[in-house]
Amino acid sequence: MAPTVPWPSNGSSRAALRCLVNGEAGSDLDVADRGLAYGDGLFETLAVRAGRPCCWLDHLDRLALGAVRLGLPPPSPARLKAEAGQLGAGVEHGTLKIILTRGPSARGYRPPPEPRPTRILMLNARAALDTETDSHRRGARVRLCRTRLGTNPQLAGLKHLNRLEQVLARAEWTDASIDEGLMLDAEGTLVCGTMTNLFLADGDRLRTPLIDRCGVAGTARARVLAAARAAGLDVREQRLRLTDLMRAHGAFLTNALIGIWPIRLFEGRTFEPSRLPWALLEPIHARLLQPESDW
Amino acid sequence: MAPTVPWPSNGSSRAALRCLVNGEAGSDLDVADRGLAYGDGLFETLAVRAGRPCCWLDHLDRLALGAVRLGLPPPSPARLKAEAGQLGAGVEHGTLKIILTRGPSARGYRPPPEPRPTRILMLNARAALDTETDSHRRGARVRLCRTRLGTNPQLAGLKHLNRLEQVLARAEWTDASIDEGLMLDAEGTLVCGTMTNLFLADGDRLRTPLIDRCGVAGTARARVLAAARAAGLDVREQRLRLTDLMRAHGAFLTNALIGIWPIRLFEGRTFEPSRLPWALLEPIHARLLQPESDW
Numbered sequence: 001m002a003p004t005v006p007w008p009s010n011g012s013s014r015a016a017l018r019c020l021v022n023g024e025a026g027s028d029l030d031v032a033d034r035g036l037a038y039g040d041g042l043f044e045t046l047a048v049r050a051g052r053p054c055c056w057l058d059h060l061d062r063l064a065l066g067a068v069r070l071g072l073p074p075p076s077p078a079r080l081k082a083e084a085g086q087l088g089a090g091v092e093h094g095t096l097k098i099i100l101t102r103g104p105s106a107r108g109y110r111p112p113p114e115p116r117p118t119r120i121l122m123l124n125a126r127a128a129l130d131t132e133t134d135s136h137r138r139g140a141r142v143r144l145c146r147t148r149l150g151t152n153p154q155l156a157g158l159k160h161l162n163r164l165e166q167v168l169a170r171a172e173w174t175d176a177s178i179d180e181g182l183m184l185d186a187e188g189t190l191v192c193g194t195m196t197n198l199f200l201a202d203g204d205r206l207r208t209p210l211i212d213r214c215g216v217a218g219t220a221r222a223r224v225l226a227a228a229r230a231a232g233l234d235v236r237e238q239r240l241r242l243t244d245l246m247r248a249h250g251a252f253l254t255n256a257l258i259g260i261w262p263i264r265l266f267e268g269r270t271f272e273p274s275r276l277p278w279a280l281l282e283p284i285h286a287r288l289l290q291p292e293s294d295w
Numbered sequence: 296m297a298p299t300v301p302w303p304s305n306g307s308s309r310a311a312l313r314c315l316v317n318g319e320a321g322s323d324l325d326v327a328d329r330g331l332a333y334g335d336g337l338f339e340t341l342a343v344r345a346g347r348p349c350c351w352l353d354h355l356d357r358l359a360l361g362a363v364r365l366g367l368p369p370p371s372p373a374r375l376k377a378e379a380g381q382l383g384a385g386v387e388h389g390t391l392k393i394i395l396t397r398g399p400s401a402r403g404y405r406p407p408p409e410p411r412p413t414r415i416l417m418l419n420a421r422a423a424l425d426t427e428t429d430s431h432r433r434g435a436r437v438r439l440c441r442t443r444l445g446t447n448p449q450l451a452g453l454k455h456l457n458r459l460e461q462v463l464a465r466a467e468w469t470d471a472s473i474d475e476g477l478m479l480d481a482e483g484t485l486v487c488g489t490m491t492n493l494f495l496a497d498g499d500r501l502r503t504p505l506i507d508r509c510g511v512a513g514t515a516r517a518r519v520l521a522a523a524r525a526a527g528l529d530v531r532e533q534r535l536r537l538t539d540l541m542r543a544h545g546a547f548l549t550n551a552l553i554g555i556w557p558i559r560l561f562e563g564r565t566f567e568p569s570r571l572p573w574a575l576l577e578p579i580h581a582r583l584l585q586p587e588s589d590w
Contacts, residue, residue, distance in 0.1 A: 019326055028323035029331060031314055031415050036324060036394065038458035039334030045402070070459075071466060095402060099331065102462075107340070107390060107419060109458065109465035109489055120326050124402060150445030150509070151481055154463060162457035163333035163404065164365075167397075168449060170404035171366060186446055194404055214445070 018087050018123045023079070033118055035101030038109065039161035041118075042066040042101075046084075047257050048094035048123065052291035053084055055256060058219040063100060066158045072102055073117055083121050085295070093127035095257060101161070127257070139264025139273045140179040140253060144242070145169040145194065149185045149214040157217035170194045180253060182245075182266070185214050190240045196253035196261065197221035200245060201276050205234040207244070220254035220288050227284050233277075245269075250276045260285040313382050313418045318374070328413055330396030333404065334456035336413075337361040337396075341379075342552050343389035343418065347586035348379055350551060353514040358395060361453045367397055368412055375414070380590070382418035390552060392417045396456070422552070434559025434568040435474040435548060439537070440464040440489065444480045444509040452512035465489045475548060477540075477561070480509050485535045491548035491556065492516035495540060496571050500529040502539070515549035515583050522579050528572075540564075545571045555580040 019027040034040035044063050047054040060077055067074040084096060099120040105112045147169035155162070169181055180193045191209050192198055197218040200207045206228050211217045228235045245251060250271050251263040260281045262273035314322040329335035339358050342349040355372055362369040379391060394415040400407045442464035450457070464476050475488045486504050487493055492513040495502045501523050506512045523530045540546060545566050546558040555576045557568035 017327065021326060027326045029326050029328075031316060031322045031324050031394070031417060032312065033324075033331070034462070036328070036331045036396075036456070037338070038462050039456055040459060040462050043332070070463070097402065099326070101331075107392065109461045111462060111466050113469070122326060147449060148447065150447035150450075152443065152445035152460065154442060155445075155459060160459055161331070161334055162459045164335060164450060164455055164457045165447065166404045167329075167333050167335050167406060168365070171406050174408070 018125070020083050020087060020119075020121045022119050023083060029118065029120070030104045032104040032106075033101055034103060034105050034111075035099065035118060035161055037105075039163070040070070040102045040111070041072070041099060041161045042070065043159055043161060044098045045257060046096045046098070047127070047289050048088045048091050048096050049289060049291040051085075051088045051091055052295045053088060053096055054289055054291055055219055055223070055287075056081070056084070056292045056295070058222065059098070059256070062159065062217070062219060063098065066160065067100065069154075069158060070102070070160070071111065072100065073115060075100055075117070075119055080119070080121075083119075087121055087123035091123065091125045095124045095127065097122045097124070099161070136258070136261065137273070139262040139271065141177055142193070142253075142263050142266045143173060143178050143181045144267050145172055145181040145183050147172065147183065149183050149191050151185055151187075151213040153213055156214050157211045159216050166194045179261075183215075184242075188241065190242060190245060191215040192218075193253055196255045196258070198240075198245075199224060199252050199254065200240065200248035201250040201252065202248055204277070205236070206277075207236045207238060207240060207248075209240050210237045218254055218256065220256050220259065220284075223284055223288060224254055224260070224281070228280060231280055233280065252276055252281070256288065259288040313420070315378050315382060315414075315416045317414050318378060324413065324415070325399045327399040327401075328396055329398060329400055329406075330394065330413060330456055334458070335365075335397045335406070336367070336394060336456045337365065338454055338456060339393045340552060341391045341393070342422070342584050343383045343386055343391050344584060344586040346380075346383045346386055347590045348383060348391055349584055349586055350514055350518070350582075351376070351379070351587045351590070353517065354393070354551070357454065357512070357514060358393065361455065362395065364449075364453060365397075365455070366406065367395065368410060370395055370412070370414055375416075378414075378416050382416055386418065386420045388422035390419045390422065392419070394456070431553070431556065432568070434557040434566065436472055436560045437488070437548075437558050437562075438468060438473050438476045439562050440467055440476040440478050442467065442478065444478050444486050446480055446482075446508040448508055451509050452506045454511050461489045474556075478510075479537075483536065485537060485540060486510040487513075488548055491550045491553070493535075493540075494519060494547050494549065495535065495543035496545040496547065497543055499572070500531070501572075502531045502533060502535060502543075504535050505532045513549055513551065515551050515554065518579055518583060519549055519555070519576070523575060526575055528575065547571055547576070551583065554583040
C-alpha cells in the first residue's frame with residue numbers, strides 16, 4: 001500500500017525518508033526547539049517489517065517512562081500508533097525513529113510551565129543491517145573505545161537526546177571491518193556498546209552490565225533478560241569489567257534494529273558464536289524482528 | 296538602522312526573534328540534523344549592545360576551540376561576524392545565540408566523513424537581565440541543586456548542546472525569587488551554576504572551581520581570571536566544596552549576558568556584596584557588557 005500523502009524528500013540522506021512533525025508531513029523543526037538547544041527530549045528507533053513496527057509496546061513504554069522522568073507530557077499512544085502506521089505503509093524492511101522533545105521555548109534552561117512537545121516520526125525505507133546475512137551470523141568485530149561515559153543516575157537508562165559521548169566514541173574508528181565499540185564509564189566499568197547492550201554467556205549463566213549510572217536500558221536487552229529468567233537461567237545485572245569479558249565463554253550484543261548479535265572478535269580475543277545458548281536466543285532474535293501482529 | 300531583510304516572526308517566543316540558518320533568513324532546521332538527534336554541536340550566547348555583540352572574539356575563540364575538540368569544521372569568522380552584524384542592526388539591548396552543529400546525516404552515531412555543518416544565529420531583541428537595576432546589584436539568591444553533573448574530561452569546558460543536566464537542575468525550582476542554582480559533580484565537588492560560573496572572594500584571594508571534569512569554561516570567567524592575575528591577586532582554579540563557599544567572605548557568579556553577579560544569599564547563608572573586590576570587578580563587569588569598538 002502506497003502512502004497517501006506526498007512525502008517530501010530529504011536531501012540529507014540517500015535513502016528515502018518520510019517524516020511527520022506533529023502529525024504534518026514535513027521535515028522542518030523550529031530552531032527555538034529545546035530538542036536542538038539542549039537535547040531536551042527522547043528518542044526511539046524501531047525496526048519496521050511488512051509495514052509494521054517491531055516490539056511497538058516495548059518502545060512506547062520506554063518513551064512514556066522517559067517522559068515521566070524528564071517531566072515531559074507523555075505522548076498519546078493512539079496518535080503515535082496512527083502516525084507510525086501511516087509512515088510504515090508499504091515498507092517491507094525499514095527503520096522508524098521517533099523523537100519527542102519539550103518543544104520550543106524562550107531562551108534559558110528553565111522548562112516552560114506548559115510545554116508544547118514536538119513529536120517527530122522519521123521512517124527510513126531501509127533496514128539498519130541485513131540480519132539474514134552470513135556477516136551478521138558470523139558475529140561482530142568489536143573494539144574498545146577510549147571515550148568514557150559520564151555517570152548520572154538521573155539520566156541512566158533513558159534514551160535521551162544527549163548523545164555526544166556516543167558520537168565521539170563512534171568517531172574513533174573508520175575501519176569498515178569494525179562493527180561496534182564497547183564503552184567504559186569513568187571508573188573503568190563496562191557499560192555498553194555505542195549502539196548496543198552487552199551480554200556475557202557462560203553455559204546457563206548470563207551477565208549484563210547494570211544500567212543504573214549511565215547507558216541506555218535497551219528494549220532488546222529487556223527482552224533477553226525476561227526470556228532468560230522465564231527459562232530459569234542464572235541471569236545477573238551487575239558491574240562487569242574488561243577481564244570478565246575476556247574470560248567469558250561467549251558474548252553478544254543486543255539492539256532493537258539488529259536483534260541478537262554475537263561477538264566474534266574483541267581486541268584480539270576471539271569468541272565462538274556457536275557456543276552461545278541459541279536455544280534461548282534464537283526465538284528472542286526472531287521475535288525482536290517480527291512485525292506486530294496486533295496492529 | 297532597521298534590518299534590510301524581512302524577519303520571520305517566531306511563534307515560540309514572546310520577544311522578537313530574528314534568525315539566520317546558514318545565512319538565510321528563516322527559523323527552520325532539517326529534522327535529520329545531528330544537533331537535534333544527538334546534541335552534536337556547540338553554542339554561544341552573547342550580549343548585544345548598540346547593535347554590536349560584546350566580547351565577540353572571546354566567544355569566537357571558544358566556538359573554534361570547541362569545533363576542534365568535537366572534530367567539526369570551524370566556522371568562518373568573517374561570515375559569523377557579517378551575520379551577527381546583520382542581525383544586531385538597530386538593536387539597543389539584546390541577546391545573540393549562535394548554534395553550530397555537525398549538520399544533517401544519515402541515521403547512526405558515526406559522524407559523516409564530510410560534514411556540512413549547520414550555522415544558526417538567533418537574535419532576541421531583549422536583554423537577558425537588566426544589569427542596571429538594584430536587584431542585580433543587591434545580589435543573587437542562590438540555591439543548591441540536587442541534580443549532579445556527570446564527569447567527562449573530553450567534554451569538560453565545552454559549551455556543547457548536551458544540556459539535559461542543566462535543564463533538570465533548573466526545573467528543580469519555580470520560585471521566582473530564586474535567581475540561580477549551584478551544581479555539584481558526582482563526587483560532591485562544587486562546579487558551577489546552571490548558567491553561571493562561581494568565584495569565591497577572600498580579600499585578595501579569588502578561587503573558582505576547576506573545569507576539567509565537567510562544567511562550561513565561561514568567557515566571563517576567563518576575563519575575571521585574566522584580570523585578577525594581571526592585577527597580582529592570588530587566583531586559584533581548584534577543587535572546591537560546599538564548606539569552602541559557606542566559609543568564604545564573598546562570592547559571585549559570572550555570565551556573558553549578566554556580567555559579574557554578586558551572591559547575596561545561598562541556602563540560608565548571607566553574603567555582603569559590598570565586601571567583594573569591586574575595584575577589580577567593576578571594570579570587568581563594564582567591559583563584559585560593552586559593545587565591540589572594533590566592529
